[in-house]
Amino acid sequence: MNNDVAVFLKSKTVFDELKREAEKKDFTLHLNPDIGKFRKDHIVICDIESLEKEEDLKDIKKDHLYVLSDHNNEENINYIQKYHLQHVVGHNAETYANELVSHLAKSLEGKIWGFDHYLKEDAVSKVISLSDSKHTNEMVKEALSHFDFKDYFNSPMEYIQVMANELISNSLYKGPNRRRESQGITKPDRKIPVYLKGADLIQATVAMDSQGVALSVQDSFGGLSYDVLVQSLKRSFDEKTPLEKKDGAGLGLYLTFLHSNQFIVNYRENFRTEVICIIERNKRYKNYKERIRSFHFFQEVSGEKTRDK
């Protein structure tokens, strides 16, 4: 992969804005180049319309393809599923260019874990380590009490609490399920407390900088594959109902996705899953709701050396 990025967009203004942001990180953007001249390991930015129109774009490796979308969240989930997209950026975000370039840099660097690509140096963070399902909400609430939300609309704390609750529960209950199944142990009901063993800790981190507040929940199970994630979101958007199953209601990822401005999953199969949710600094609830949700999925493949932040 190199720093030359092919861009297929209708709007020259958008291209110019992206270019300005990209230059800060040494990326060179080429507007509507001959796609044939771009090798397959190049990064491509396009909009949904270009993706639908240009057959060649469909052959680009999905972890190299960044799509800017003006479509609503439900339509975007359909596009994600249809084209197996790993990166969709809500185009109406004030900082879409910065978001896109931060993710390009992350792709290029290959260090997928942690907040580093999203937060500035002035970020303050609070880490919680969990090995059981007791008191998780209290611990998250206590962690949040260290942050000042004066530059935000009234409810981000409520959303972060719900997101943390859903993601931690998913990690605690769903995370070890494959192991439980292989040992013939039934999936525990969410009403039953669970305890993780040994090194199977779950780490939740809340961090805030001048641009936003971020939540990361990381486990050492690596069970949230792209297919599992997209199927869960698609089902929830289509049916908008909970499922009758023991280990969850099947709506947690849907709620988490909808409560985030940027929803990012870092994944390595059977090794680690990290979900990062970012709410951008904003005084108005209306702006928060109108902002088209961004979706990013990064996968580290086995055989590659794990590079922590």
Next chain:
Amino acid sequence: MKRLAINKQILQDELHVELIGSIDEDSDFKEVQGLAQKSISFDFKEVNMINSCGIREWIKFIESMPEKSTITYNNCPQIIIEQINMVHGFFRKGATIGSFYAPYFCESCQKESKEHLKAIDVKNRKAPKIECPKCGSEMDFDAIESQYFSFLGKV
């Protein structure tokens, strides 16, 4: 997080249920399950969190309530309105919403406030005008009207 507490009050044919705390996998509605008053109202004012398992528990419970009862949801905070709008079945068919909270924003004071509205005051999914209690300027409705008031279509 406070576990869900339920206060109930029965006045002849009316049942008033006050929900306090967090609706989650541990929420137990047994105390009011099986009651069959003509009119049943739920007060959500003190509900401070609801998660996906809580949504499921609530739907199971509300579906078990007698069909003949008239059900009203009152004082719904924003988190409850969002569930009503996002999740099918959270709002039982035939039920009504009496009142709820909605976000407003005062540009002059740069302050958000949650205003208590009656559903009948929202006409054609347009937010009623409200003045800032501090400076008297008209506040902006701080959500997307068509989205926030979409529950009115379910009534």
